[in-house]
Amino acid sequence: MQGKILIVEDERAIARSVAFALRQDGFEVLTAADGREGLAIARREHPDLVLLDLMIPEIDGLEVCRILRRESEVPIIMLTARAEEVDRVVGLEMGADDYVVKPFSVRELVARVRAVLRRRTAQSDPPKRVSVSGLVIDLDRHTVTVGDRQIALTPKEFELLRVMASNCGRVMPRQLLLDRVWGDSDYMDPKTLDVHIRWLREKIEPEPSQPRLIVTVRGVGYKLVGDASEIAA
Numbered sequence: 001m002q003g004k005i006l007i008v009e010d011e012r013a014i015a016r017s018v019a020f021a022l023r024q025d026g027f028e029v030l031t032a033a034d035g036r037e038g039l040a041i042a043r044r045e046h047p048d049l050v051l052l053d054l055m056i057p058e059i060d061g062l063e064v065c066r067i068l069r070r071e072s073e074v075p076i077i078m079l080t081a082r083a084e085e086v087d088r089v090v091g092l093e094m095g096a097d098d099y100v101v102k103p104f105s106v107r108e109l110v111a112r113v114r115a116v117l118r119r120r121t122a123q124s125d126p127p128k129r130v131s132v133s134g135l136v137i138d139l140d141r142h143t144v145t146v147g148d149r150q151i152a153l154t155p156k157e158f159e160l161l162r163v164m165a166s167n168c169g170r171v172m173p174r175q176l177l178l179d180r181v182w183g184d185s186d187y188m189d190p191k192t193l194d195v196h197i198r199w200l201r202e203k204i205e206p207e208p209s210q211p212r213l214i215v216t217v218r219g220v221g222y223k224l225v226g227d228a229s230e231i232a233a
């Protein structure tokens with residue numbers, strides 16, 4: 001088997017045709033007709049990739065994507081009839097890896113599945129140290145240094161910086177950052193994120209009042225500016 005694919009799609013004809021093509025290509029295929037069932041199967045079966053329709057009953061695709069991304073790093077390709085740019089952007093910012101608009105070529109979709117799986121396989125052995133905009137982030141030791149100076153971060157500050165560094169250059173919506181760093185375990189005021197961003201800026205920015213590393217994207221969230229590169233051990 002090439003891998004296990006979960007299709008969450010309420011249009012049976014589409015689900016059947018995609019499942020058939022994937023099985024012909026050597027994949028194991030699971031299907032769900034609504035968001036609630038899809039989440040249950042994903043949690044139980046741990047698929048290698050999820051094909052997720054945006055407009056599904058019970059729990060819509062965007063919410064399913066948000067929940068899955070909070071719980072795991074499983075690759076997600078969204079399937080939808082919506083072609084508007086705003087829907088594509090929201091889906092990708094929620095953590096989807098790719099976006100396919102209906103009607104689509106099943107052959108193209110299978111090719112995209114393979115491409116996303118190849119990218120994730122290449123990333124499966126994460127770097128131990130990453131350099132971003134002059135910061136060196138040691139993922140094993142949970143340390144951050146600038147030159148010879150080590151910056152003392154709390155566990156939450158480090159995790160927040162790690163998540164942003166893993167998505168360097170990408171706008172991270174506020175809710176996605178809250179989900180990734182704090183999850184559902186604790187009740188928090190949404191301003192918790194803003195406070196931690198301010199603390200991080202005070203520690204890593206040359207001029208915290210004029211941030212150049214962690215920038216605010218008004219109405220959306222935050223972005224870590226720069227290029228992330230792996231440092232050999």
